[in-house]
Amino acid sequence: MKAAAVIPSKRFIGIVQHPEPRVTLPGEVKLRMLDIGVCGTDREIARFVYGFPPDGSEYLVIGHESLGEIVETGAEVVDLHPGDLVVTTVRRPCPYERCIACRAGRQDFCYTGGFTECGINGRHGFMTEFVVEERKYMHRVPHELRDVAVLTEPLTIAEKAVSEVWEVQRRLPWNCVRQKEGAPGYCMNALVLGAGPVGLLGAMALRKAGFNTWVYSLEPASSPRSNIVKSIGGMYISSSDASIEAMSSRIGNIDVVYEATGASKLAFEVAQVLGRNAVFVFTGVPGRKQRVEINTDELMRDLVLKNQVLFGTVNASARHFDAAIADLSAFRKLWPGAVESLITGRFPLEHVSSLLTGNKQGIKSVIEVS
Numbered sequence: 001m002k003a004a005a006v007i008p009s010k011r012f013i014g015i016v017q018h019p020e021p022r023v024t025l026p027g028e029v030k031l032r033m034l035d036i037g038v039c040g041t042d043r044e045i046a047r048f049v050y051g052f053p054p055d056g057s058e059y060l061v062i063g064h065e066s067l068g069e070i071v072e073t074g075a076e077v078v079d080l081h082p083g084d085l086v087v088t089t090v091r092r093p094c095p096y097e098r099c100i101a102c103r104a105g106r107q108d109f110c111y112t113g114g115f116t117e118c119g120i121n122g123r124h125g126f127m128t129e130f131v132v133e134e135r136k137y138m139h140r141v142p143h144e145l146r147d148v149a150v151l152t153e154p155l156t157i158a159e160k161a162v163s164e165v166w167e168v169q170r171r172l173p174w175n176c177v178r179q180k181e182g183a184p185g186y187c188m189n190a191l192v193l194g195a196g197p198v199g200l201l202g203a204m205a206l207r208k209a210g211f212n213t214w215v216y217s218l219e220p221a222s223s224p225r226s227n228i229v230k231s232i233g234g235m236y237i238s239s240s241d242a243s244i245e246a247m248s249s250r251i252g253n254i255d256v257v258y259e260a261t262g263a264s265k266l267a268f269e270v271a272q273v274l275g276r277n278a279v280f281v282f283t284g285v286p287g288r289k290q291r292v293e294i295n296t297d298e299l300m301r302d303l304v305l306k307n308q309v310l311f312g313t314v315n316a317s318a319r320h321f322d323a324a325i326a327d328l329s330a331f332r333k334l335w336p337g338a339v340e341s342l343i344t345g346r347f348p349l350e351h352v353s354s355l356l357t358g359n360k361q362g363i364k365s366v367i368e369v370s
Contacts, residue, residue, distance in 0.1 A: 003128035021132035026076035037065030046356035063127025108315035156316035158202035183210025199260035248273035
């Protein structure tokens with residue numbers, strides 16, 4: 001069967017012939033892959049700066065943002081059936097008994113670094129015709145989400161980040177004075193850095209939680225990305241129109257920053273205007289670029305005197321996948337058309353090389369396998 005893959009030793013990116021998998025264990029499920037999202041990690045893999053094949057394989061089948069349709073189940077799988085739609089998690093636990101996180105099913109907090117990731121590190125991904133995985137790594141998706149369910153995995157980044165913000169901020173009296181039904185952050189200001197898919201989905205998650213949400217990004221204020229932010233009740237500031245200081249003055253006290261750019265210089269410059277009792281979440285992974293100068297005295301002073309927290313987050317757990325699926329449904333009801341507008345291009349599998357190596361266009365590109 002066809003699969004999109006990279007061969008790092010030959011610097012090859014394109015279509016390979018990959019053996020069609022079979023269900024051999026009672027807890028396994030076979031999927032016909034439908035949609036695979038393309039993201040920055042895939043582009044890094046296509047530049048051969050990241051990712052490696054499974055042991056014994058010359059190539060790595062790529063793709064980790066997935067939607068599949070069940071075609072076969074093992075004998076012990078009783079709650080999923082052929083025709084059901086599912087998304088599949090990405091990270092698999094390390095094999096070490098000493099890793100209490102992986103043994104608890106929280107490989108997103110793996111202590112050893114010995115995990116594997118589908119389509120990224122040490123495990124084939126989903127950009128192929130059929131996949132067989134264990135049922136425990138799958139999450140059912142309602143059929144009404146068929147056209148947007150591929151956004152589940154990138155949304156899990158925000159789901160985990162927002163849940164961790166609430167956990168971290170339990171350290172202090174942080175709730176709004178008068179709670180509103182379903183909107184605990186209504187009195188607080190959240191700033192999203194970057195208007196890519198991860199940033200825009202993060203803005204939606206923050207808006208749903210009630211935060212006054214601002215997005216600061218490169219695109220002009222009249223761009224489609226800006227229009228999406230406005231359509232969900234957020235506020236957009238273009239970096240070409242306002243400096244970081246001017247942006248901060250417009251917002252007021254910044255309670256939460258959700259970074260979704262991977263631009264370390266921008267991130268640490270924004271950290272200098274972080275508010276009191278505030279929290280800054282890093283989700284991006286910067287490339288190896290030039291050194292960035294930071295006023296460490298000022299940064300440390302603010303962290304101490306303003307009770308600030310900076311933390312990073314990566315990957316997500318099963319509950320974050322469930323939350324993302326539920327929120328995709330909620331977003332569509334709250335802001336009709338907003339989620340759909342994130343997917344700006346659908347392409348056949350054969351276009352994978354040009355998608356990953358050419359100039360990025362639109363917001364989110366999706367490979368349609370079936």
